[in-house]
Each structure stands twice: as C-alpha cells, then as structure tokens.
Amino acid sequence: MYAKHSKLTPTLIAIVGFLTVCPVAMLVIGSFSTNLGTLGGFTLDKYIEAYTDPELLGIIVNTLIFVLGSSFLATALALFLSYLNNRTDIPFKFMFRVISIIPMMIPHILFSVSWVLLLNPSNGIINLFLRQVLGMEGGLNVYSLEGMILVEGLLDLPIAYLIIAPAMASFDVALEESSRVCGGTPLRTLFRITLPVLRPAIMAAFILSLVRSLASFAVPSVIGMPGRIYVLSTHIYRAVSTGFSADYGKAAALGMVVLASSITLIYLYRFMTRESEKYVTISSRGYRPTVIRLKGARYPMFAVVGLLSFVLIVLPVLVLFYTSMVPYSMVPSAKAFSMMSWRHWLAVINDPISLLSLKNSVILGVGGATLGIFLSIFVAYVIVKVRTPASGLLESLSFLSFSFPGIVIGVGFMWFFVQTPLYATLWALLIGYIATYLPYGVRPLASAFVQVHSHLEESSLVCGASRVQTMRRIVIPLLVPGIVSGWILMATMFVRELTLSVVLSRPGTEVLAVQILRFSEDGLWGRLSALGIIMIFISTALVVLASWVGAKFKPVQEE
Amino acid sequence: MDIQIENLCKRYTSGGKTINALDDVTLTIPANKIFTLLGPSGCGKTTLLRCIVGLESPDSGEIRIGGETVWSGGNNIYVPPEKRGLGMVFQSYAIWPHMTVFDNVAYPLQTRKTDRAEIRRRVAKTLSFVQLEGFEDRPATKLSGGQQQRVALARALVAEPKVILFDEPLSNLDAKLREETRKDLRVFLTELGITAVYVTHDRIEALALSDLIAVMRNGRIIEKGTPRDIYFHSEHNFVADFIGRTNLIDGVVKSREADATTVECPLGEVRCASQADIAPGDKVVLSLRPEFLHIAEDGAAPEDGTANRITGRIDSLVFVGEAMEGEVLVGDTRLFVKVRPDSELKEGDAVSMTVTPAHCLLLTK
Known part of the structure; x- marks a missing residue:
C-alpha cells in the first residue's frame, strides 16, 4: 500500500537535506577556507582572527545581556498576560487574541524603526516632547542595551x-x-x-525567545549599531558588509558559535515542549475553573493590556505614517499638520531601487510561499502519515532550520551560491528563504494532517477511489485551512525577510527590508516610513487575499 | 466534627440567566458518619461541597465546622481553605505532576511545619494504610488511575483532618476498579471514624457507601435519610425514581385502614402500606419497584392472601444475562419487570404478578 512512498520519502529527504544541511556544511567548509570562491585552501587563520579579536569579549557580553534580558522580558510579560486572560475576569478578552496575532504583521525592522523615531536622543518624538513641551533636559536614549532589550522583548512577546x-x-x-x-x-x-507545573511551558517560551533574539538582526542593526553597541549578529554583518573586502571566512567562523548555540537551544526547546505535554495530559476534565475576581483592579489591569497592545500595534503604524507625512522630525502640533505632504511618498514611488525591491519582495512572497507550501504538504504528509525511521529523519531535518539564525545561514548559503550561477539572482534568495522558513509551512500542515484521520482516507479507498483521487477529493480539501495558514505565515515572513537578505541580496535583487535598512542607515526616515507603510499594506493584502481564497475552496460552507 | 449549614444561598449568572446553585440550604452533617450528597449533575452538590471546603463563597448563610464559624454572610466571616484544616479528594485527583508520591503526600504536613522525621513517619504510615508502601519515590506521572486515587486519599488523610471531603472520586475509574475502590473506601472510612462528605451522582455508590444520604435537586435538598430509608420510604417521586428503577403510577386514595391504604389506579385497586398523613381522595403516586413484582409462572402464584394481584400481557422481553428485563402491559399501563434469566416466558404471554402491600410505596410529593 505504501509502495510509492518508498520513493517519496528519500526524495524529500534529499531536498530537505540539501536545504538544511547544505548551508551548514558550507558554513563549516567556508570557515576553514581562505576566501570566497577559493574552496579547499585549508586554513585556521579565520578562527584565529575571529576569536582573538579583543573586541569579541565585549560583544559576547553584550549579546548575553541582550538575549537574556529580552527573553526574560518577553517571557515575564507573556506569563502575566496569559494569567490575566485565563484566570481572571479581566474585561474585553478578545484583546489577547489581537495581541498574540496582529504584531506578527508588523515587520521587526519597522517596529524597531518606530522606536528609534520615538526615542532617539537627538530628535525622537517623545524626547522632543519632553524637551520642548515639558522643558526637561536630556531625555531617553533608545540607542542603548536597555532600549534594545525593551524593543526585542516586545517583539518576542507574541x-x-x-x-x-x-x-x-x-x-x-x-x-x-x-x-x-x-x-x-x-x-x-x-x-x-x-x-x-507550568515550568516546561515557561522554559520553552524562554528558550524560543533566546533563539529568536540571538538570531535577531533588526533590533541590533537599527537600534544597536547607531549606538555602537554590537552583538554577534551585527558583528557578523560588519564582517561581510563593511570595509573594503568582505570577509566571509571570518563571518563563517563567528557564525559557528551562534549556530551551535542555536541548534542546542532548539533541541532543548523541543525537549521542553514534550515535557510540558506530558504534564498537561494527566490533568483531566476538572471543575469549571474559578475565575479570580480582580474587583477594583479590573480596569487598571485592562489599562495595562490596552497600553501594551497600543504600543505593540497602533503606535508603530501611527508613528510611521506620521513620519512619512511631515518634512522632518517634530512634535505633533498644528504646525506639523499644516506642513504635511506626500513628498516622501512621491520620492519612494519615483525611486527605481525602492520599486525594484517592492517587486522582488512581492515575487518572493507569493512565489516563495507557494513553492514552500507545495514542499511542506509532502513533508508534512510523510512526517505524519508515513511513520518510518526515514520519516523521523525527515522530521528532524525539517525541524533543524527552526534554529537557523538568518544571518549565519545566509553566510553559509553565500559560500554555496558563489560556486553556482544562482549567485545574485532571486533564486538564491528564494532557496534561502524556503530553507530557513520551512518549519513555518510544515507545522500548520502537520497539525492539519493529524486531523485527517486515516479512516477517512481508507474509506475513500474502499469506495473504489485511487490514491490520487483520494488525495484530491478527500485529503486536500480537508487540508485547506492548514494550507492557507501556512501560506500566510510563509508569505508574510518572506515579504518582510531581513536577516538572510542582508547577506544574500545583491544589486538587482534588493528586497523591501534591506531597502528599509539602507534608508535607516542614511537617516531617510520619511521615505523609510512611506515604504514601510507600503510593506505593511502588502503583508495585510496577502493575508486578506489568502483568507479569501481559502474561504472559496472550503469543502463545506459553514452556516 | 459535625458540619452545620444554615440558609446557604449561591447564585450564578451565566448567559444572562440566573441559576440558583444553592437555594436556601439548611443541613446538619453529623460527626463521624459517611454523608453523601446525591443528585443529577447541576443540582448544586459540588457547589455545596466547595463552599464547605472554602474554595467558593456562598452569597448568604452560614457554615460552621465543629462549632467554629468558617463562613458567615451576616457576620462577614471567611476562613480561607488553608486555614480550615480539612482533607479533600478531587474528581481529577489533582496529583501534582512535578512531584513524587512522597512529596505529594508530605505537602499538607510541610504546610503545617511538621518536623522532617515526623513527616517521614506519617507519610510512610499513611501510604501503608492505602496500600502503597514502597511507592514513595515514584514520580506522580507514573501512576495508574487507581494508584493516583489512593495517593489523593493518602494526601487528604495524612494530616489527620477531622473532616474529609470527596468530589466524585471514583468517576474516573473503570467499572471494576470502581467497585473494588468503593469497598476499600468504606472500610478505610469506617476504620478512621471521621466525618466524610461525599459527592456523587451514582446511586449505587451512594447506597453502598453511605451512612446517610441527602438527595439534591435544583440547589435544594429534597430528602435526607439512611440508604434504606431513601430506597424504601422516599416521599418524593423524583427521589424514588433517581435512587433505583421504579414504575410510577398516578392514583387516588380510596380508603385508609389501620394496616393498609387502598389506592384506585389504572392497575385496579392496589393495597399499599399504611401511611399516616394521607386521607381518602388525595392524589398520590404509586411506586412499584420491578424487583418486587413477582411474576407467577404457570399460574403457580404464592398463596398470600394480602398480596395484590395484577394481570397483564408481556409486551417485550430482553435477555441481559443476569435477568430478563421486560415490559408488561396492564390495560394501557406499561410496567417494567424483571424475570428470572432461565424463564420460559416469551413475548405475548399472559402473566399474573403479585406484589405485597409493604412494597407498594405511596409518594406524596
């Protein structure tokens, strides 16, 4: 019955294996090679150079403070919010769904930029307000480790x-x-x-936040670099993007540490989530949970939640839109409103590189997500339905990229693509994206496959349908919700992708997030904001479109 | 310790509707007895139990445990659960998954600041009492349902509370284990001689385990008594029906004599056990339990002059192993009966049944 899977599984292992093992292997090889394109020239120089750098110790300390601090903040806030939602009578509980989903639509780089616009020491809107309106001296400085921790913590909260x-x-x-x-x-x-009892879940959340903040590039580049606060990801970026000659060997040698810690953490995370499921399964249908009455604290607590969602969702969009309309940074006032114009928007629309990056990102988002989901369907099918040791291997392989820090894996891919004609094409970005974000497509599809009970397939076969017919008539329609959510997740990730792209993107293959990073490096906040709003608009449009298509293909119309 | 409950009220609002979970409940639970709150789901029995233990607060009324007021709406007294010194076994057992058996059982003693050697001794003693010697270091997640149940019992008993409460503790066990555990529990509790309050919706559990049963419906206690009282002499037709299968037939009292009351009903005239507070002309409900309807096969009826004789036709008969369950049509009235499993009777046979007046109950409520 499973005869044809004997071919399917190895094929998938080869594809996924290539996507995940190739960049890692190339990273290892690259770290021992003299320079790009000169594979084989074995040398330990890159390691010696990278790890004897007197600056490195400070960078590692910064990284530790940044990663631990932001993960602690994210986990503590998440614990507080889930306690409020599940165990108290706090009003307007739908807010918690909003908080957990909507921030994912706002790209990290834009979120970071909006905080720079609010809190930068020279002309941040809040600082201007403190000085001009309240007459205070100095102000707050976002270009600090505290600022980085705050912003990254909020980003990892959902x-x-x-x-x-x-x-x-x-x-x-x-x-x-x-x-x-x-x-x-x-x-x-x-x-x-x-x-x-909640410890495994708390630990899992903490570890995942560690992995994400370790891989984070948006916050360290937009907030850290202007303040000369370097962490490992920006240190690697500096090796490949600044100076006269990019040193991919040194970047690879540095990346090894990041990748190794990341992979270790992700397997720890996997262990923790299993542990937490073990704890959960033994609890049984209990009595309806007693809700803790907040009494007088009800609305103050809600105010905290409201403030958080304002800060996470409304504020960044508002600040960006405002900045895109005013000629230079100023406190909102009658004067500011009178000076508003579409200047920055026109500048963006007339900027060929911005337009090119827009086109590339849409192509990568739509095309990449479609290809990625196509692959994910087969991978998820084999993982869930074909339970052999080979499918276990496939699961581990596809899970591996969950731990990939984009910038490190980008360096690995760079070593590979330079050897091929794919270098400096959109295909390079596409392959890199799918390799790095494969788990985001596989996970929703795997849970969708779990819900398609094998009896449903078997009864179709008994009714005389072939395997292909069964797949088309029974399995695929039941998978539509999983396909849609996987596609949305991948497409929005791809449209906003930054960390991998800063390494792989070349003139001609600019993408939105990279273009925004350039604007931020040049301090062109108005254009940045205009392009950023366009980026959010595209992400949102893709989500709406995919949901609409999904609803059209729904097997049973819900009453 | 006895428990006194006075005028306890508790209301919920859900979906705009107000539900009386407890509707003016007044009850005395005597010391050192196994007291069962029995009723269908949603009758308020669990709410009452949770009010006694302190996990929920009533809206008004008063609760006293061993003379000490632990909750009073009028005097604004609320003793939190941790200060009430009770033991409780939860429906889901609530065994803490991150602890070993020893830690679970030792917890109540640790909160009472008992010294370590004493904790060790008493945990060992309690575990041996519930027949779990040697399980101390077992992680709680590695226990079967029955073992978890006994750990929960050990945890409730270890601090030697004067009152122990059970919230449907057997409902998560399979049928066979439930029966065994029920017997064990009865032995444990009788041996300890403490006050036990037991909540269940299972009538057999209630009958087999209890010294006293209170039947609840819609937040009220509608009848209270020993298992036999409730089974044989219930006054309320809801109780008679809930505590065991029965045939309920409407009738009117025709006459009342010293030793029997005669009731006119669709089965004809039925002589019932005498009852003081009934007068001729009263409307009543007659309760006939199937186990007391003797079917006379081949016309060989026991010659008992006082027994009622009812004749009818077998309408259906189903073999269920230990008996045959059948329905007999008497005129338009359908009577549920039990027949010996090896009986030769079949559907369509005319039968005659006898039932002694002592087993014909009259329900007035």
Whole structure:
C-alpha cells in the first residue's frame, strides 16, 4: 500500500537535506577556507582572527545581556498576560487574541524603526516632547542595551504568549485548589504548584525567545549599531558588509558559535515542549475553573493590556505614517499638520531601487510561499502519515532550520551560491528563504494532517477511489485551512525577510527590508516610513487575499 | 466534627440567566458518619461541597465546622481553605505532576511545619494504610488511575483532618476498579471514624457507601435519610425514581385502614402500606419497584392472601444475562419487570404478578 512512498520519502529527504544541511556544511567548509570562491585552501587563520579579536569579549557580553534580558522580558510579560486572560475576569478578552496575532504583521525592522523615531536622543518624538513641551533636559536614549532589550522583548512577546497561553488554559485548577485545602497559602501555592507545573511551558517560551533574539538582526542593526553597541549578529554583518573586502571566512567562523548555540537551544526547546505535554495530559476534565475576581483592579489591569497592545500595534503604524507625512522630525502640533505632504511618498514611488525591491519582495512572497507550501504538504504528509525511521529523519531535518539564525545561514548559503550561477539572482534568495522558513509551512500542515484521520482516507479507498483521487477529493480539501495558514505565515515572513537578505541580496535583487535598512542607515526616515507603510499594506493584502481564497475552496460552507 | 449549614444561598449568572446553585440550604452533617450528597449533575452538590471546603463563597448563610464559624454572610466571616484544616479528594485527583508520591503526600504536613522525621513517619504510615508502601519515590506521572486515587486519599488523610471531603472520586475509574475502590473506601472510612462528605451522582455508590444520604435537586435538598430509608420510604417521586428503577403510577386514595391504604389506579385497586398523613381522595403516586413484582409462572402464584394481584400481557422481553428485563402491559399501563434469566416466558404471554402491600410505596410529593 505504501509502495510509492518508498520513493517519496528519500526524495524529500534529499531536498530537505540539501536545504538544511547544505548551508551548514558550507558554513563549516567556508570557515576553514581562505576566501570566497577559493574552496579547499585549508586554513585556521579565520578562527584565529575571529576569536582573538579583543573586541569579541565585549560583544559576547553584550549579546548575553541582550538575549537574556529580552527573553526574560518577553517571557515575564507573556506569563502575566496569559494569567490575566485565563484566570481572571479581566474585561474585553478578545484583546489577547489581537495581541498574540496582529504584531506578527508588523515587520521587526519597522517596529524597531518606530522606536528609534520615538526615542532617539537627538530628535525622537517623545524626547522632543519632553524637551520642548515639558522643558526637561536630556531625555531617553533608545540607542542603548536597555532600549534594545525593551524593543526585542516586545517583539518576542507574541511568540512567548502563544506557547504559555495554551499551557495555562489546560492547567487543571484542581491542582491549585488541592494545595489550598492541604494548608498552602496562595503564595506558597503559586511557588510550589502553579509555577513548577507550568515550568516546561515557561522554559520553552524562554528558550524560543533566546533563539529568536540571538538570531535577531533588526533590533541590533537599527537600534544597536547607531549606538555602537554590537552583538554577534551585527558583528557578523560588519564582517561581510563593511570595509573594503568582505570577509566571509571570518563571518563563517563567528557564525559557528551562534549556530551551535542555536541548534542546542532548539533541541532543548523541543525537549521542553514534550515535557510540558506530558504534564498537561494527566490533568483531566476538572471543575469549571474559578475565575479570580480582580474587583477594583479590573480596569487598571485592562489599562495595562490596552497600553501594551497600543504600543505593540497602533503606535508603530501611527508613528510611521506620521513620519512619512511631515518634512522632518517634530512634535505633533498644528504646525506639523499644516506642513504635511506626500513628498516622501512621491520620492519612494519615483525611486527605481525602492520599486525594484517592492517587486522582488512581492515575487518572493507569493512565489516563495507557494513553492514552500507545495514542499511542506509532502513533508508534512510523510512526517505524519508515513511513520518510518526515514520519516523521523525527515522530521528532524525539517525541524533543524527552526534554529537557523538568518544571518549565519545566509553566510553559509553565500559560500554555496558563489560556486553556482544562482549567485545574485532571486533564486538564491528564494532557496534561502524556503530553507530557513520551512518549519513555518510544515507545522500548520502537520497539525492539519493529524486531523485527517486515516479512516477517512481508507474509506475513500474502499469506495473504489485511487490514491490520487483520494488525495484530491478527500485529503486536500480537508487540508485547506492548514494550507492557507501556512501560506500566510510563509508569505508574510518572506515579504518582510531581513536577516538572510542582508547577506544574500545583491544589486538587482534588493528586497523591501534591506531597502528599509539602507534608508535607516542614511537617516531617510520619511521615505523609510512611506515604504514601510507600503510593506505593511502588502503583508495585510496577502493575508486578506489568502483568507479569501481559502474561504472559496472550503469543502463545506459553514452556516 | 459535625458540619452545620444554615440558609446557604449561591447564585450564578451565566448567559444572562440566573441559576440558583444553592437555594436556601439548611443541613446538619453529623460527626463521624459517611454523608453523601446525591443528585443529577447541576443540582448544586459540588457547589455545596466547595463552599464547605472554602474554595467558593456562598452569597448568604452560614457554615460552621465543629462549632467554629468558617463562613458567615451576616457576620462577614471567611476562613480561607488553608486555614480550615480539612482533607479533600478531587474528581481529577489533582496529583501534582512535578512531584513524587512522597512529596505529594508530605505537602499538607510541610504546610503545617511538621518536623522532617515526623513527616517521614506519617507519610510512610499513611501510604501503608492505602496500600502503597514502597511507592514513595515514584514520580506522580507514573501512576495508574487507581494508584493516583489512593495517593489523593493518602494526601487528604495524612494530616489527620477531622473532616474529609470527596468530589466524585471514583468517576474516573473503570467499572471494576470502581467497585473494588468503593469497598476499600468504606472500610478505610469506617476504620478512621471521621466525618466524610461525599459527592456523587451514582446511586449505587451512594447506597453502598453511605451512612446517610441527602438527595439534591435544583440547589435544594429534597430528602435526607439512611440508604434504606431513601430506597424504601422516599416521599418524593423524583427521589424514588433517581435512587433505583421504579414504575410510577398516578392514583387516588380510596380508603385508609389501620394496616393498609387502598389506592384506585389504572392497575385496579392496589393495597399499599399504611401511611399516616394521607386521607381518602388525595392524589398520590404509586411506586412499584420491578424487583418486587413477582411474576407467577404457570399460574403457580404464592398463596398470600394480602398480596395484590395484577394481570397483564408481556409486551417485550430482553435477555441481559443476569435477568430478563421486560415490559408488561396492564390495560394501557406499561410496567417494567424483571424475570428470572432461565424463564420460559416469551413475548405475548399472559402473566399474573403479585406484589405485597409493604412494597407498594405511596409518594406524596
């Protein structure tokens, strides 16, 4: 019955293996080679050069503070929010869904830029307000480790929330109640029961935040670099993008540490999520959870949530739009409104490189997500439905790229593409994107396949349909929701992709995020904001379009 | 310790509707007895239990445990659960998954600041009491359902509370294990001689386990008594029906004598056990339990002069192993009956049944 899968599985292992192992292998080889294009010239010089750099110690310390600080902030906020949502009578609970989903539509680089516009020491809007309106001296400086931690922490909050909230929701409240009956005070119950039971989920959220902030490039480049605060990702970027000759060997040698820690963390994460499922399964249908009455604190607590969602969603868009309309940075006032114009928008529309990057990003978003989902369908099918050791290998391979820090993997791919005609083409970016973001397509499809019970397929076969007919008539229609959400996830990731692109993008293959980074390096905030708003608009349009197509193909129209 | 509950009320609003979870409940749970709150789901039994233990606060009324007021709406008294010193077994057992069996059972003693050697001794003693010797270091996630249940019991007992509460503790066990555990629990609790409050919707569990049963419906206690009282002499037709299968037939009291009451009903005239508060002309419901309807096969009826005789025709008969369950049509009335499994009777046979007046219950509510 599974005869044809004997061919499918190895084919997929070859494709996914190429996508994930190739950049890693090239990174290793590259780190021992003298320079791009000269593979084989074995040398340890790059390691010696990279790791004897007197600056490195400070960079590692910065990285540790940045990564730990932002992960701690993200996890603590996520824990606080999921507790409020699941266990208290806080009003307007739909806000929590908004907080966990909408920020994903705002590209990290734009979020970082909006904070620069608000808090940069020379003309940040908040600082201008403090000085001009309140007459205060100095002000706040976003170009600092604290600023980086704040912004990255807010960026990692939604993902941490998405991990902690389900664990909190499936938490059996009887575990806490029995502690109370056994004589435990509320405080003791919190520390001896609630937090320890949630520990695997909390740890998983923390570890995933670590991986993401370690790979983060938007915050360190937009906020860190102007303040001369370098972390590993920007240190690697500096090696390949500045100076007279880009040193891909040194970048590869540095990237090895980042990649190794990232892979270690991601496997730790995987272990933690399994552990947390083990804890969850033993809780059973309990009594309807008692809701904690916030009483007087109800609206103040809601105000905190409201402020967070304002800061996460409304503020960045508002600031960008405002900045795109005013000639230079100024506090919102009657004068500012009178000076508003479409100047920056026109400049962007007349800028050939901006237009090219727009076109490239849309092509990569639509084309890349479509190809990526096509691959994901087969990979998810083999992982879920064909349970052999080979499919286990495929799962591990496709999961591996979850840990890929874009900039490091970009360097790895660079070593590969230089040897091929793909160098400096959109294909290079496309392949890199799919390799790095494959898990985002595989995961929703894998859970969709889990829901397609094998009896559904079997009964189709018994009814006389062939395997292909079964796939087309039964399996695919049931997968539509999974396909749509996977496609949306991939397309929005690709449209905003920055970390891989800064390494792989060449003149002619500019993409939106890279163009925005250029504008930010040149301080062209008005144009940046205009292009940024266009970028958000495109992401949103893709989401709406995909949802609409998904609804059209829905097998059963819901009443 | 006894538990006194006075005029307890608790209302919920859900979806714009107000539900009376507890509707003016007044109840005394006597010391050192196994007391069961029995009723269908949503009747308020679990809410009452949670109010006693302190996990929920009533809207008004008063609760006293062993003379001490733990909750009073009028006097604004609320003793939190951790200060009430009770033991409780939860429906889901609520075994803490991140702890070993020892840690789970030792927890109540640790909160009471008992010294370590004493904790060790008492945990060992309690575990051996629930027959889990040697399980101390087992992680809680590596236990079967029955073992988890006993860990939960050990945890509830270890601090030697004067009152222990059970919230449907057997409902997550499979049928066979449930029966065994029920017997064990009865033995444990009788041996300990403490007050036990037990919540269940399973009538057999309630009958087999309890010293006293209170039947609840819609937030009210509608009848209270020993298992036998409830089974044989319930006054309320909801209770008679809930506690066991029965045939309920409407009738009117025709006459009342010293030793029997005669009721006119669709089955004819039926002589029932005498009952003091009934007068001729009253409307009543007659309850006939299937196990007391003796079917006389081949006309060989026991010659008991006082027994009622009812004749009818077998309408359906289903073999279920330990018996045959059938329906007999008497005129237009359908009676549920039980027949010996090896009986030769078949559908369509005319039968005659006898039932003694003592087993013909009259329900007045």
